[in-house]
Amino acid sequence: MSNPQGSPSLPQERRLVTEIPGPKSKELLARKQSAVPPGIGTTLPVFVTRAGGGVLVDADGNSLIDFGSGIAVTNVGNAAPRVVERVQKQVADFTHTCFMVTPYESYVAVCEQLNRLTPGDHEKRTFLVNTGAEAVENAVKVARHATGRQAVVVFDHGYHGRTLLTMTLTAKNMPYKHRFGPFAPEVYRVPLAYPFRWPGGRENCAAEAAAQAIDAINKQIGAENVAAVVIEPISGEGGFIEPAKGFLPRIAEFCRENGIVFVADEVQTGFARTGDLFACEDEGVVPDIICTAKGIAGGLPLAAVTGRADLLDKVHVGGLGGTYGGNPLACEAALAVLESIEEDRLVERARHIGDIMLPRLHDMAERYDIIGDVRGRGAMIAIELVRPGTTEPDPAATAEVAKRCHAEGLLALTAGTYGNVLRFLPPLVIPDHLLEEGLNILDKAIGSL
Template sequence: MSTATQGGPGLPQERRLVTEIPGPKSRELFARKQSAVPSGVGTTLPVFVTQAGGGVVVDADGNSLIDFGSGIAVTSVGNAAPRVVERVQKQVADFTHTCFMVTPYESYVAVCEKLNALTPGDHEKRTFLVNSGAEAVENAVKVARNATGRQAVVVFDHGYHGRTLLTMTLTAKNMPYKHRFGPFAPEVYRAPLAYPFRWPTGPENCADEAAAQAIDMINKQIGAENVAAVVIEPIAGEGGFIEPAPGFLPKILEFCKANGIVFIADEVQTGFARTGDLFACEHEGIVPDIIVTAKGIAGGLPLAAVTGRAELLDAVHGGGLGGTYGGNPLACEAALGVLETIEEEKLVERAGHIGDVMLSRLNSFKERFAIVGDVRGRGAMVAIELVQPGTKEPNAAATAEIARRCHAEGLLALTAGTYGNVLRFLPPLVISDELLEEGLSILENAIAGVA
């Protein structure tokens, strides 16, 4: 199965290396970046992109690289999806901004209507739009605290929720997200996550034991009656694409329902067909009280959303929610184009197919290479965890070297994980099968060279 070419007229869907990676023009631009941009703004692969679409990115030197990153799950429908481009081009000629809180426009309402209809659950919902995943998470917590009159928020090991003060506090990993940026926000508590590969008594016990420990911690250390919200990623993203053991999320949701706690699903990275469902919650039938989305929502334009039970969101006083740029009309039109593309090109099913192809190849690597400790994920959101052979000791050095070799051969691959030892793969859902297989072969050679 292949998909249509994207990315402007005649952008070839092929890997093409005409210089070393990065090439001379990219190196020149990177030198400019170093003198103009703080070093704290890191770069995974310093190739400067001039065009992208389908399954490739083209750099300033004319190299065409296979994209297994999608801008960290943002360009799931491609970097230049025709429906997105058409809608944005029309909108930019009409007007670029009015501020929805001053003089509104229909596209904002249309996006909210779509999300109310598409997100899990058939209860009455409300949606409002902001700029980023972190901003959406913060607002979801505001809504939960307002509705419950409580303050405590529970998050989980290996979770990532953003870089603002509150979301940095919610995030588990110190380096690089929290290091020397404290003090952090109060009333945030962390519970164990059901991490099957690393659960001490084995994956078969993981869901029950992790849920019991989390609930015990909440009851003893906080008091369930003091908890406003539980915030969790259905698949932990930056933490290493950790898929909680089956049954864990339903147990946490059941506890929340029994104790009046708002269950917030952070689907910033997992949403919009990425995992083979429109939303990752659907895999276990989870219906969150609030669902937070961003990244893949608008094809690369800044947009995020908070969607939740009408009684929760309507409880906030007038003027308590919003922001100057939230739901910018260009981003709203892009989002409508993304949703059309997902439906018309059947990208939910496409993500499932990509997952089948990738997991089959990655599991074969696990059988052959002792440094591949775990293969996991769903749909087009999959990962491998690298270990010291014969152990579960994290192997961050091998992970970095494999990524470097992939980059040198024209495959854009990302790392992740609490221990820095996970290679995560987020190909565009419109990538062709040919590019997908070629990328996996590059990865295989890189692992073989390191192993």
């Protein structure tokens, strides 16, 4: 399909005028190091001055290909025209009143849209918060309040945020949990259907993993004690693991049978990223509660909890909310994002990106035995790097490939429990020629090893 309408005027080209990072970015990095704690890491220390379409322009005038989208945030592109227009108008009218004090229409409109667009035709309610972690934490609050139960079940390789509760829900210790304990109680972890690493093989992965997870819940926790099961339909930080087909529907069915609230964490997978508006739709899974953020508002901080009306309506007045939740600027941005997804056919565009990237990556996997697995859907794609001839993770090679991509003007992100996954999240408005050029850079970087 053709590139979507409404791409910004920024030249859509890779252009290197200095080394990466250049002298101005290095100067700014020195300022960052003296003002910001080192715990705030930086993937690629180029300081951005403009961005749009599929490029990032830095302080030295370099134009880099963006395969990161601010970690799946700028799905509709940076400075997307509809977002800019609506936010500019809103910022001139008012910037904040607090919806819980004096409300405004845009908050309600966003909730109406999410009630309409999220999976399932049941009656729904939505409320707005600031971050994905806040959305997940509120989903657990609602589930516990509605069920009167306490236990929460999560999965290996999951990532859900950096607050105390969501850090507890997250699987990976370093860097997310290390020395930050003690953690929240009543959180339990069970196996995820990870096809590439499942001991019984890909063909048995879904059934065996679901059986193990359900057995652990029944024997170690008791299904009658579980308030919520929280899962990413495709693991994000855990390495873009797409659970084996059949796993998600079986877990959702088990939840229905036992009065457990099934929570889909679609913070990274939502808003057309995977070639569906929401990743749950691929297997027809309808969550009781769905958490969204990242791609919802084109870069402004916004997140949402959408769920069954009978669950959310049980919470007492004042039990939900927050000062900045559903800020009017972010709400206008979200309405513009939803309009852009529909008008620019970005669900189809995500599938088109996958149709370009996946064959190229599979071809690389045939030529480079360091690539152990190629996976993903739409514009949420990854390769897992291993020591040739094994499934042993190779995080050093992964870091080196990313470094070589960065030097050539391609922003690529790493991920994975073992630090050995390169993940690709291009803006859905990236032109095809930049996709191809980025893949060429990646091919050369892997080949140069």
